[in-house]
Amino acid sequence: MSINRIAFYHLETLLWIDRLGTFSAAAERLNTTQPAVSARMRELEQRLGTALFRRDGRTMSLTPAGRKLVRDCAPLLRDMERALLGSGGFAEASGVVRIGAGEIAAASCLPPFVAALKEEMPGVGLEIEIDLTANLIQQLLTGRTDMAFAAGPVAHPALMSRPIGKVALVWLASPAVAAAFGAGDEAPPVPVWSLASHSPIHGRMRDAIDASRIAPRSLNLCNNARMMIDIALADGGVGIFPEPMVRGEVSRGALVELAGMPPPAPVEFHVAMRVADTEPVLVRIFEQAARLRIAPGLEG
Incomplete structure (x- = not known):
């Protein structure tokens, strides 16, 4: 066993492989290449004189010796990092x-x-x-x-x-569109904008829309909140918007809150x-x- 030839980067690489599950993920985290990571692990195995990985086709897992090394070295490397930070903060x-x-x-x-x-x-x-x-x-x-x-x-x-x-999520539109929306049956349907279905807040928006007087055919989806805001500013319809993203537009009157709409649950x-x-x-x-x-x- 050539302990004196084992470097910090050998052990650091091993720990990142264990944390992330693959050589490629560890290489990306360490800003290096997968061949470099593979070479480090070969060197570590040679210098320890034991296999650290079990290879099964295209998959790879730690051996008992590899798992023990990870368990034993993780706190040592963490303490070393803290010690180095302690010298300069x-x-x-x-x-x-x-x-x-x-x-x-x-x-x-x-x-x-x-x-x-x-x-x-x-x-x-x-x-x-x-x-x-x-x-x-x-x-x-x-x-x-x-x-x-x-x-x-x-x-x-x-x-x-x-x-x-x-x-908070709020119903907003430009002043002109808000006036048309308030006219109800006397005006053509107003387009309604919501974040797309893969957004985590889409469900809240959909619940609020379902509880409103809006016809389902009026609903349009967008996966970008900023784009939705720009559409509303261009008189393109009403929408449910994240309040922090529209404070400026609301404060200067470019967008106004729609009265009488069911409040969406905050996120x-x-x-x-x-x-x-x-x-x-x-x-x-x-x-x-x-x-x-x-x-x-x-x-x-």
């Missing part, structure tokens, strides 16, 4: 953290959070991706992102999450990360994110 932290967020969560709380995070950890690079909640959770589970701000609840045994507040948002991620920087960012509180808006 989080101001000296480095690396890249990938954050995923839904469009609504991003508009509600992400900009000030990111600004504060960069002030505390200027050396940490951030990669932010805006996507649907379903995609965000999948990317989190596969290690493509480290943290996600998503519509909740977030329920998965591999993830931990914290609620960060609720976002609760959560921040989530993998349970297995114990890196001090990620834990610190998650703790900071968990303290966020989205203003309830018109529902408050």
